[in-house]
Amino acid sequence: MGLKRRLPAIGGHGVDAMVLPEEVAARVLAETVRSRTSLRDTATRFFSRHPELDYMKPVVRVLTLGVARNYILLDRVLTSLGYGPASHSTRWMLARTLAYEAISGKLKPSRARRLAPRAGLDPEKILELRGADPGEFVRGLSGVERLSVLYSFPRWMIEELMEAEIPELPKLLAALNRDPVRWIRVKPGVDMERLRERLGRQGVVIEPDRDLPDVARIVSGDSMAARTEEYQKGLYVIQDKASALVSWVASPSGKVAVDPTAGAAVKASHMAWLGARYVVAGDVKPSRLVEAKRTRARLSIGHLVDLVAGDARSPYLRRFDTAIVDPPCTDIGRLQYEPEVKLWLGRGDLHYFRRLQLRIVSAVAEAAPPRSTIVYSVCTLTRSETIWVVRRLLERHQELELVEPEPVLGERPRRLPRSQRLLPHLHGTQGFFIAKLVKL
Numbered sequence: 001m002g003l004k005r006r007l008p009a010i011g012g013h014g015v016d017a018m019v020l021p022e023e024v025a026a027r028v029l030a031e032t033v034r035s036r037t038s039l040r041d042t043a044t045r046f047f048s049r050h051p052e053l054d055y056m057k058p059v060v061r062v063l064t065l066g067v068a069r070n071y072i073l074l075d076r077v078l079t080s081l082g083y084g085p086a087s088h089s090t091r092w093m094l095a096r097t098l099a100y101e102a103i104s105g106k107l108k109p110s111r112a113r114r115l116a117p118r119a120g121l122d123p124e125k126i127l128e129l130r131g132a133d134p135g136e137f138v139r140g141l142s143g144v145e146r147l148s149v150l151y152s153f154p155r156w157m158i159e160e161l162m163e164a165e166i167p168e169l170p171k172l173l174a175a176l177n178r179d180p181v182r183w184i185r186v187k188p189g190v191d192m193e194r195l196r197e198r199l200g201r202q203g204v205v206i207e208p209d210r211d212l213p214d215v216a217r218i219v220s221g222d223s224m225a226a227r228t229e230e231y232q233k234g235l236y237v238i239q240d241k242a243s244a245l246v247s248w249v250a251s252p253s254g255k256v257a258v259d260p261t262a263g264a265a266v267k268a269s270h271m272a273w274l275g276a277r278y279v280v281a282g283d284v285k286p287s288r289l290v291e292a293k294r295t296r297a298r299l300s301i302g303h304l305v306d307l308v309a310g311d312a313r314s315p316y317l318r319r320f321d322t323a324i325v326d327p328p329c330t331d332i333g334r335l336q337y338e339p340e341v342k343l344w345l346g347r348g349d350l351h352y353f354r355r356l357q358l359r360i361v362s363a364v365a366e367a368a369p370p371r372s373t374i375v376y377s378v379c380t381l382t383r384s385e386t387i388w389v390v391r392r393l394l395e396r397h398q399e400l401e402l403v404e405p406e407p408v409l410g411e412r413p414r415r416l417p418r419s420q421r422l423l424p425h426l427h428g429t430q431g432f433f434i435a436k437l438v439k440l
Contacts, residue, residue: 021056022101022115025063026094032064032340033088039064039340066100067093068339069177072152074099076137081125088343095119102129151177156347157332157382164383165414168425172381175424176431180336182218183209183429184225184236185244187299188273192216195230202228211409212248214273215241217428234299239266242333242410242422242432246324246377249405249436252276255321260312260364265292265305267324272304280317282308312360315367322373325364327357333379333431336424354384358392365397368439375405377434381423386433387416393437405436 024046032042043061047054067074074096075086086092098115101107109127116123138150144162148155151173158173166172184206186192192208196216199206204221218225225231225238247267250257253275259268262281271279283289289307296302310316312327330350331341361376368374376393378385394400402418410420410427419435 018114019053020111020115021059021063022094022097022111023118024053024056025060025067025097026090026119028060028064029067029093029097029340029343030088030090033343036344038338039068063097063100065339066104067096068343070100070134070152071096071343072149072154073134073137074103074152076149077103077129077132078121080137081121083121091119095121098126099129102126103132103134105131147173153342154345156350157342157345160350160382160384161332164381164386166381166421166423167411171425172423172431176332176335177339178336180240180424180430181428182222182225183239183241183244184216184218185239185270185273186214186216186236187234188214190235195235198230199225199228204228209241211407212241212244215244217241232298237266237269237295237299239270240430240432242427242429242434243267243379244270245407245409245422245432246326246375246434247271247274248407249377249434250322250324250373250375252279252322256280256319257322257324258282258315258317258320258364259324259326260310260315260317261325261327261360262292262307263288263326265295265307267326268292268305269295269299269301271322271324272301273299276304279305280308280320281305282310282312282316284309284311313363315364318367319369320372322375323364323368324375324377325361326377326379327353327360329353329357329378329380329385330382331379332381333424333433336430350382350384354389357385357389361389361393362396365393365400365437365439370399370439372439373403374400374437374439375434376437377432379430379432381421381431381433383415386419386421386435387413390416390419390435390437397439399440400437401440403436403438405434410434 028043028046032039077099078095112123112127116126138146144155144158147158196206204224205219206216207219209215247270252271254277257271257276257279259281262268262283265281268279268281286309289309292307296305308316330353405420408420410422412420422429422432
């Protein structure tokens with residue numbers, strides 16, 4: 001099945017050729033890198049312009065995720081065949097897509113012969129890759145280079161994770177290249193077992209968590225989780241267990257709480273559900289506050305949560321008891337959701353983020369009154385954005401004390417044991433770092 005091409009041709013071929021999912025995937029990938037946006041957002045924009053191609057969405061999703069998760073390995077495969085140099089051009093993205101399909105054993109000869117010339121490839125060479133063992137292409141490599149190619153992580157990222165002393169690093173890398181475990185957070189007063197039965201009848205199977213009483217794992221049916229009547233009524237929120245743990249560590253019951261980097265106000269809403277007396281959620285981007293307003297309305301917590309547009313580097317609330325500081329980061333702990341970040345993220349971005357994180361949490365520390373608490377959390381695992389930031393913060397602010405981030409569900413970094421990390425391969429969550437500080 002195909003349609004007349006309504007898109008500019010790849011490789012100079014005519015406009016009457018048929019549009020195929022591999023070509024759409026290549027365009028979405030290339031545009032994602034150019035704009036540094038998510039694959040999901042780029043694909044949404046593409047299909048809104050080309051609704052006649054909607055039927056391709058599931059295939060394009062699989063192809064784009066597969067290429068993003070394996071792009072360095074695919075580049076090595078292609079260069080071993082004499083092609084290159086690697087780039088993020090649409091044409092090279094098509095080459096990566098065809099190599100990915102071939103190694104996965106799903107590339108049809110007819111597709112290869114039609115599309116390979118458009119990517120500058122010999123179709124017969126690509127077809128020879130069908131069912132190949134990825135391990136064949138890392139023979140002779142060792143150490144950082146082998147991990148980088150086999151799991152398709154930039155070298156600097158591997159070096160940072162090694163510096164962070166992540167236990168069983170290869171297992172972490174493998175886990176970050178798989179689809180994530182998905183979780184929900186349930187509203188106080190909602191009977192978990194009854195909710196479980198109601199969702200099960202709609203194809204969403206959940207299993208209550210053993211650690212956090214308001215969290216449940218989605219066993220199956222995650223694609224339907226945001227479409228149920230219970231979701232629309234605000235009976236639960238889709239939120240990773242590690243992210244939900246942050247609000248438990250903040251212990252906001254009966255307190256005035258602030259989340260100056262709130263984004264869609266997911267953690268702020270959790271603090272309200274955990275009994276906070278009042279919550280102020282802010283973000284520097286007005287567009288994120290639009291999402292926060294939707295969260296607040298759906299969960300009916302407008303009487304508890306106020307939203308503020310403001311820069312967290314200049315805190316706007318000083319009389320608070322507890323604060324969650326979850327600043328922008330490299331998002332390495334979220335690569336299961338957005339593997340495309342690997343395609344453009346560089347060491348320079350890492351240095352930018354750690355400086356920004358330290359500046360934000362330092363500003364909150366300066367504004368914090370005595371006896372207040374600050375929970376610093378990031379969905380990344382690099383030493384630079386976790387242990388380094390907390391140590392620098394303690395050096396700058398002698399009035400801060402690092403305390404136990406209870407409840408402790410993760411593993412403790414050797415270099416900062418009074419903190420915790422949750423890891424996909426050990427805990428079935430996003431990669432997350434959490435530290436808790438008290439101002440004396």
